[in-house]
Amino acid sequence: GAGVSQSPSNKVTEKGKDVELRCDPISGHTALYWYRQRLGQGLEFLIYFQGNSAPDKSGLPSDRFSAERTGESVSTLTIQRTQQEDSAVYLCASSLGRVGNSPLHFGNGTRLTVT
Amino acid sequence: DQQVKQNSPSLSVQEGRISILNCDYTNSMFDYFLWYKKYPAEGPTFLISISSIKDKNEDGRFTVFLNKSAKHLSLHIVPSQPGDSAVYFCAASRVAGKLIFGQGTELSVKP
Numbered sequence: 001g002a003g004v005s006q007s008p009s010n011k012v013t014e015k016g017k018d019v020e021l022r023c024d025p026i027s028g029h030t031a032l033y034w035y036r037q038r039l040g041q042g043l044e045f046l047i048y049f050q051g052n053s054a055p056d057k058s059g060l061p062s063d064r065f066s067a068e069r070t071g072e073s074v075s076t077l078t079i080q081r082t083q084q085e086d087s088a089v090y091l092c093a094s095s096l097g098r099v100g101n102s103p104l105h106f107g108n109g110t111r112l113t114v115t
Numbered sequence: 116d117q118q119v120k121q122n123s124p125s126l127s128v129q130e131g132r133i134s135i136l137n138c139d140y141t142n143s144m145f146d147y148f149l150w151y152k153k154y155p156a157e158g159p160t161f162l163i164s165i166s167s168i169k170d171k172n173e174d175g176r177f178t179v180f181l182n183k184s185a186k187h188l189s190l191h192i193v194p195s196q197p198g199d200s201a202v203y204f205c206a207a208s209r210v211a212g213k214l215i216f217g218q219g220t221e222l223s224v225k226p
Contacts, residue, residue: 042121042218043216045213045215048213104161106160108156109158
């Protein structure tokens with residue numbers, strides 16, 4: 001596919017369980033971003049990758065959140081010991097170059113519900 | 116600290132009229148501004164951007180205006196169409212920085 005792909009599209013988990021969210025960016029896009037949108041809120045920045053490095057992870061809410069990227073391609077966002085406040089849509093985006101030079105292209109998101 | 120603000124949560128406009136969506140920012144270091152459109156259950160899609168060296172950028176029915184002295188950005192859609200009904204987000208960044216989004220404005224275009 002030509003766009004950013006995220007899986008799963010929906011995830012329901014029990015409080016305290018770990019979850020892993022996957023993002024496949026557009027081929028050739030060097031930059032990859034994770035955002036979160038809680039109900040009725042705007043998009044909240046979580047972390048940004050340039051290649052496989054994360055120069056800015058300032059948005060990760062706590063040490064329960066981590067992300068990695070391999071092969072300058074796929075990225076996974078892991079949330080450990082999930083809490084109800086983690087419920088949100090998690091959006092991944094990629095871009096050809098650095099922000100400021102090219103727009104971000106978003107996937108459709110993973111809707112996470114923590115019960 | 117909300118660096119990018121969209122103070123109107125919703126806007127309703129008649130088909131064929133102009134829609135004006137507004138956005139204010141606080142960080143004078145921002146030098147790249149974008150508008151995104153979002154339909155339910157989909158990711159945001161890029162609409163139009165403007166760099167801080169310009170004050171206007173036009174693409175078809177969409178025009179973005181930037182007033183740096185007022186730290187204000189606006190998106191004009193003319194003429195508005197029912198298919199434009201969606202949530203619109205403005206976003207801003209510094210070069211090589213992260214993109215910071217506003218809270219969104221839900222636009223409803225009535226036939």
